[in-house]
Amino acid sequence: MDTKEILKKVRKIEIKTRRLSDHVFSGEYHTSFKGRGMTFSEVRQYQFGDDVRAIDWNVTARYNEPYVKVFEEERELTMMLMVDCSGSESFGTKNQLKSEIITEIAATLAFSSTQNNDKVGLILFSDEIELFIPPKKGKSHVLRIIRELIEFTPKSKKTDLAQALRFLSSVLKKKAIVFLISDFMIGDYEHTLKIAAKKHDVTGIRVFDRREEALPNIGMVNMLDAETRETLWVDTNSKAVRQNYEKYYHDNVHYFTNTFSRCGAGSVSSRVDESYVTKLLGYFKSRN
16 A cells, blocks of 8 residues: 555545544543543632532632632543454455454544543554554644554464553553453453553453354355464354354353453444444443
């Protein structure tokens, strides 16, 4: 993909996702993820309905009329986007690949963060850490993140969520808002998630395609494993084969949902052909 084509794609995603973050997500994001506390801002004259506990008695005595203290949220937060760039994200049977939806979700969240003057960073991972962009503020920084999401080519096709979570814990010393975006078609990450969720506000966003839920009965099929690159013939006529596949799929989904819940982390699932906007807004509102 040449530079001109990449810039065109970045601009297209910016227009779509920035509009969403400006008009839909920004307020919900701000409300859902609180700052570190309240700091004193100023004093002003008492108005009907003000909490009497906020009255500044020293200033009130000086001016012989009631004044109240005004506090504002100490806001500056850090968002870290952890994005799975393994081979399985290049699957899709409808209008878009999983990786394209993941890019849109990450871009929307990044713009929501910058609208609230928060820092945002990126971790791209497979079974290793492919790319780390430290958190910063600003539109140009967000556009760099989007560009990497579009054009980055990972060295590995495999997935290791536990390794990615260990890396997160090693590079982020202060509490952050963490969005872990993947298809979560792998297990064995509960221990590292529990450690990360104790320190950070973690949300898992599972992006999946409806064709992944079950194998169609279409006879002998030569299939390619997107992560190992191995090919094998699969007899989809076999009821046992189809049942085993469905069990494997639903076991992973069950592990994702239950593990995030047990670890005190949030979770969202969005199908490629569904509105991720509706799903994320519902999640933000439920947090409130």
